[in-house]
Amino acid sequence: MRSDPIRDPLRFIDERTGAAPFLRKTLRYAFPDHWSFLLGEVALYAFIVLVATGVYLALFFEPSLADTIYTGPYAPLHGVQMSEAYRSVVDISYSVDAGLLIRQTHHWAADVFVASIVLHLLRIFFTGAFRRPRELTYLIGLVMLFTSLLEGYLGYSLVDDLLSGMGLAIGYGVALSVPVVGGDLAMLVWGGPYPGSPAFMSRMYIAHVFLLPVLLATLIGLHLALVASRHHTQFRRTPRQTERRLVGLPTFPGQAPRSLALMSAVAAVLFLLGGLVQINPIWLWGPYELALGTNGAQPDWYLGWLIGGLRLMPGFDVTIGDYTPVPNPFWGGVLFPLVVVGVLATFPWLERLATGSRGRHNLLDRPRDAPGRTAFGLAFLTWVTVVFVAGSADRATVFFGLDYESQIRVYRVLVWVLPIVVFFVARRICRGLQEAERVEETREEAEAEGRLAAR
Amino acid sequence: MKVRGWMILILGLLGLARGRGRPQRERIVEAGDPEPRAEAIVIVLLLLTALAAAGFVVAYGLGASTQVMGAALGGSLTLLAAALIVVAKRLVVSEELEEEYSGAHPDEREAVAQIVEESGSRMTRKRLLAAAAGAAGTSVGVALITPAVSLGPLFDSSPLYRTPWRAGRRLVDQHGKPMLADDIETETFYSAYPEGASKDDLGAPLVVIRLDPAALRLPPGREDWAPEGILAFSKICTHAGCAIALYRTPKFAPTQPKPALVCPCHYSTFDPAAGAQVTFGPAGRPLPQLPLMIATGRELRAAGNYSGPVGPSWSGVRSKPAS
Numbered sequence: 127m128r129s130d131p132i133r134d135p136l137r138f139i140d141e142r143t144g145a146a147p148f149l150r151k152t153l154r155y156a157f158p159d160h161w162s163f164l165l166g167e168v169a170l171y172a173f174i175v176l177v178a179t180g181v182y183l184a185l186f187f188e189p190s191l192a193d194t195i196y197t198g199p200y201a202p203l204h205g206v207q208m209s210e211a212y213r214s215v216v217d218i219s220y221s222v223d224a225g226l227l228i229r230q231t232h233h234w235a236a237d238v239f240v241a242s243i244v245l246h247l248l249r250i251f252f253t254g255a256f257r258r259p260r261e262l263t264y265l266i267g268l269v270m271l272f273t274s275l276l277e278g279y280l281g282y283s284l285v286d287d288l289l290s291g292m293g294l295a296i297g298y299g300v301a302l303s304v305p306v307v308g309g310d311l312a313m314l315v316w317g318g319p320y321p322g323s324p325a326f327m328s329r330m331y332i333a334h335v336f337l338l339p340v341l342l343a344t345l346i347g348l349h350l351a352l353v354a355s356r357h358h359t360q361f362r363r364t365p366r367q368t369e370r371r372l373v374g375l376p377t378f379p380g381q382a383p384r385s386l387a388l389m390s391a392v393a394a395v396l397f398l399l400g401g402l403v404q405i406n407p408i409w410l411w412g413p414y415e416l417a418l419g420t421n422g423a424q425p426d427w428y429l430g431w432l433i434g435g436l437r438l439m440p441g442f443d444v445t446i447g448d449y450t451p452v453p454n455p456f457w458g459g460v461l462f463p464l465v466v467v468g469v470l471a472t473f474p475w476l477e478r479l480a481t482g483s484r485g486r487h488n489l490l491d492r493p494r495d496a497p498g499r500t501a502f503g504l505a506f507l508t509w510v511t512v513v514f515v516a517g518s519a520d521r522a523t524v525f526f527g528l529d530y531e532s533q534i535r536v537y538r539v540l541v542w543v544l545p546i547v548v549f550f551v552a553r554r555i556c557r558g559l560q561e562a563e564r565v566e567e568t569r570e571e572a573e574a575e576g577r578l579a580a581r
Numbered sequence: 582m583k584v585r586g587w588m589i590l591i592l593g594l595l596g597l598a599r600g601r602g603r604p605q606r607e608r609i610v611e612a613g614d615p616e617p618r619a620e621a622i623v624i625v626l627l628l629l630t631a632l633a634a635a636g637f638v639v640a641y642g643l644g645a646s647t648q649v650m651g652a653a654l655g656g657s658l659t660l661l662a663a664a665l666i667v668v669a670k671r672l673v674v675s676e677e678l679e680e681e682y683s684g685a686h687p688d689e690r691e692a693v694a695q696i697v698e699e700s701g702s703r704m705t706r707k708r709l710l711a712a713a714a715g716a717a718g719t720s721v722g723v724a725l726i727t728p729a730v731s732l733g734p735l736f737d738s739s740p741l742y743r744t745p746w747r748a749g750r751r752l753v754d755q756h757g758k759p760m761l762a763d764d765i766e767t768e769t770f771y772s773a774y775p776e777g778a779s780k781d782d783l784g785a786p787l788v789v790i791r792l793d794p795a796a797l798r799l800p801p802g803r804e805d806w807a808p809e810g811i812l813a814f815s816k817i818c819t820h821a822g823c824a825i826a827l828y829r830t831p832k833f834a835p836t837q838p839k840p841a842l843v844c845p846c847h848y849s850t851f852d853p854a855a856g857a858q859v860t861f862g863p864a865g866r867p868l869p870q871l872p873l874m875i876a877t878g879r880e881l882r883a884a885g886n887y888s889g890p891v892g893p894s895w896s897g898v899r900s901k902p903a904s
Contacts, residue, residue: 156680386665394656419845420845441859442865449897
């Protein structure tokens with residue numbers, strides 16, 4: 127018998143795994159088409175780049191707080207005392223060929239990863255894709271978003287430069303602020319009062335390179351399995367697309383080259399950014415010392431809303447006698463993110479309560495189709511965004527000379543007023559758009575009737 | 582004769598066809614027209630991809646800059662993406678498949694429920710069994726996570742109150758040189774550490790400044806804490822533990838009326854003249870003040886421990902003094 131490059135390997139696999147029916151189904155799985163459906167895929171491909179570049183970095187990084195004196199090629203740091211961790215990252219940047227490229231690509235990929243998850247979440251939210259039967263997919267997505275925030279925070283904390291030290295100090299302050307158990311919690315995590323035991327570096331390291339990535343990878347698998355099991359949602363672009371039937375491009379040959387193209391494009395952008403656009407030049411920050419701080423300390427963008435929450439709070443600790451049940455960082459650092467997570471996680475059920483709609487939804491809404499949801503979502507987004515922007519008020523002071531304290535006072539008002547304004551304006555616009563469509567439809571019908579009558 | 586000849590010929594051709602390929606089946610993937618131009622574009626793009634990727638290897642070998650390596654690698658991936666887009670748009674058919682959304686499985690569900698129920702039919706005291714199983718499960722769970730307590734000192738918050746400062750301990754600068762009262766000038770600030778103690782201790786670093794003694798409005802009981810107007814505060818912000826790295830002196834008196842110590846993380850602002858009371862920002866407590874004395878040889882020494890525990894607040898921060 128003649129050999130066949132397609133059928134022979136297939137026979138080998140099918141006889142040993144029985145995978146042929148599964149393969150056939152997979153190749154003809156239909157993907158409904160819309161550009162916004164690619165946002166989640168961008169996150170997936172950024173994750174792949176993160177794992178690949180992260181493994182490479184782990185081959186050179188030394189997770190140790192042991193003291194050393196720098197003697198490498200970067201002259202300004204000569205003779206400076208620093209941790210082995212920081213020294214090894216300076217070496218990755220200056221002594222390892224292509225090390226800086228991979229390090230910067232890793233950092234850019236983290237920023238793009240979180241950004242694409244957030245955009246994906248906005249798409250899911252404003253089209254109602256989270257509704258029954260996809261609540262679990264949505265919840266897993268939320269868990270991944272917040273896991274990736276922690277993962278990113280740990281990633282830049284590992285470097286032990288001045289910025290990472292300041293970030294960790296804040297993390298310690300937020301941990302201490304948890305009511306009642308905060309002191310014990312912080313001591314447990316850090317192994318003692320800040321900066322903690324040397325083992326704290328090992329704890330961050332195992333979490334950053336193993337626990338959280340494995341959790342993320344597992345959740346990605348589950349997320350995709352659930353997407354495939356319930357199938358993609360779709361916009362109603364043709365009358366053939368209904369709540370029961372979907373129309374889309376098969377995995378093979380239609381979708382595969384498109385997805386691979388997106389993967390290549392994401393990797394291309396990340397490597398171009400990593401090569402051409404400097405990010406986190408840690409040799410400029412210097413090694414961390416407890417007693418040092420730098421003006422204009424800004425974390426990676428995805429933690430900006432937490433910095434903003436901490437900065438906006440008026441200064442008070444809640445006290446009862448000499449007991450302090452609620453230290454200040456709790457409000458911006460613990461309660462605020464918990465409220466954001468809580469609202470997002472319960473939203474599918476809140477909406478069901480509010481609208482009474484219990485049905486299954488495979489067709490997506492356009493934002494205008496659900497004015498209440500769109501208005502609430504935009505108001506909520508405005509709330510978080512104002513806090514985020516307030517977190518960069520010091521930059522506005524540096525660049526535009528605006529008085530910092532006045533800005534914060536303005537933001538303290540805006541953070542409550544703007545969301546309410548946005549809610550009513552957005553609802554009005556959605557209803558206006560719906561109205562305009564109805565008028566258009568009526569006009570077309572009338573014209574058609576008119577033509578019939580004329581005949 | 583003629584008919585038979587034709588039939589043989591047709592059968593032969595059919596046989597030939599069968600020999601050449603497999604029996605013709607109905608197509609699964611839609612048919613489409615060849616696109617020789619698109620093919621040519623894809624081939625060129627793929628070759629350029631290979632060229633750029635090889636360029637990266639060469640750049641790496643020559644020790645080229647990060648920018649060149651990034652451009653080569655990113656460029657090759659860009660070309661690959663372009664090739665794949667042409668494949669997707671022009672070389673494979675873009676079919677529209679219809680599929681039914683799959684629902685749930687009520688029958689299977691019922692069967693599962695039945696299996697679970699029937700499996701327990703021999704058990705009569707189900708609640709008691711469940712309670713016992715719950716107790717076992719919880720205890721084993723607690724036992725398994727107990728070793729995690731070793732991560733840190735649990736239920737012992739005394740380390741949070743501890744500081745290295747004691748009455749008589751000398752203030753030294755970051756190189757270990759003792760600080761003299763006469764070195765401390767107004768309108769600038771100094772970092773100081775306890776002599777002979779670790780700098781990596783939240784309680785160690787101080788910010789030292791000099792103000793006009795007449796301008797001081799320290800809380801009662803601290804009258805002699807600032808000899809000659811020299812003040813020392815913990816350098817660690819009481820909000821979230823960053824270092825107080827900014828000192829605002831009234832160079833522009835109308836807009837910035839008085840000196841202030843500022844934390845660059847969340848802009849907690851403290852008034853040193855008033856014992857580092859919070860005047861703006863999120864901190865909930867003043868910076869702990871360290872009482873100073875000027876010893877023989879004009880050396881600055883601590884005259885005791887801080888006015889309170891250092892660092893960010895926790896539930897017990899006001900319950901005990903610094904120790």
